[in-house]
Amino acid sequence: MIKRTELAINTETSHQILWRCLDTEGVDTCLFSRQPDGWQLSGTAIFRHQFEIVRLDYQIWCDPDWNSLAARVNGWNGSRELNIDLERTTRHGWQLSGAPIIGVDGLVDVDLGFTPATNTNAIKRLNLRPGEKAEITAVWLDIGDWTFKPLPQIYHRRSDQLITYISPLNDYQADLEVDSFGIVRCYPNLWQAV
Numbered sequence: 678m679i680k681r682t683e684l685a686i687n688t689e690t691s692h693q694i695l696w697r698c699l700d701t702e703g704v705d706t707c708l709f710s711r712q713p714d715g716w717q718l719s720g721t722a723i724f725r726h727q728f729e730i731v732r733l734d735y736q737i738w739c740d741p742d743w744n745s746l747a748a749r750v751n752g753w754n755g756s757r758e759l760n761i762d763l764e765r766t767t768r769h770g771w772q773l774s775g776a777p778i779i780g781v782d783g784l785v786d787v788d789l790g791f792t793p794a795t796n797t798n799a800i801k802r803l804n805l806r807p808g809e810k811a812e813i814t815a816v817w818l819d820i821g822d823w824t825f826k827p828l829p830q831i832y833h834r835r836s837d838q839l840i841t842y843i844s845p846l847n848d849y850q851a852d853l854e855v856d857s858f859g860i861v862r863c864y865p866n867l868w869q870a871v
Contacts, residue, residue: 692708748763761774786799797860807834814829851864
């Protein structure tokens, strides 16, 4: 089991952001915090999805190189309670509440489909220079059916502040504006930092 440290906020080693949702009503806020054993993302997203109101608290734990180790999501979607506990196993597979997830062995990035926060762990891990491109596959939480599945992704760094993100499975492409740390500030038509 991954050791999950309590969130200790140090303003010299933490970064925070507030996003406004552009395609529906909602907000999301996240704190990226350096921990003794890596990084922790901790946030809350509140938004409207398919005529329901969704409220989710989330945490992602990463090692010092930004490989995702575990994720937790708690909250609700309308009247449905959500308690998601995702963890990487020692065999490089992933478990959801102790049960193996098929088709995601060897993947190192977690993408929670409801927040732009989890693009940062991939951006930081890849550490691309301007002009460089990488194709990865993430363990993706699809909020259409609230299941985890593999999601191929392409990141192409155009400049220090601009990354082209492509999700072929979703037929989606956008130029993400990022800050100097690697946090998405503008996710076209979806999220905007305020």
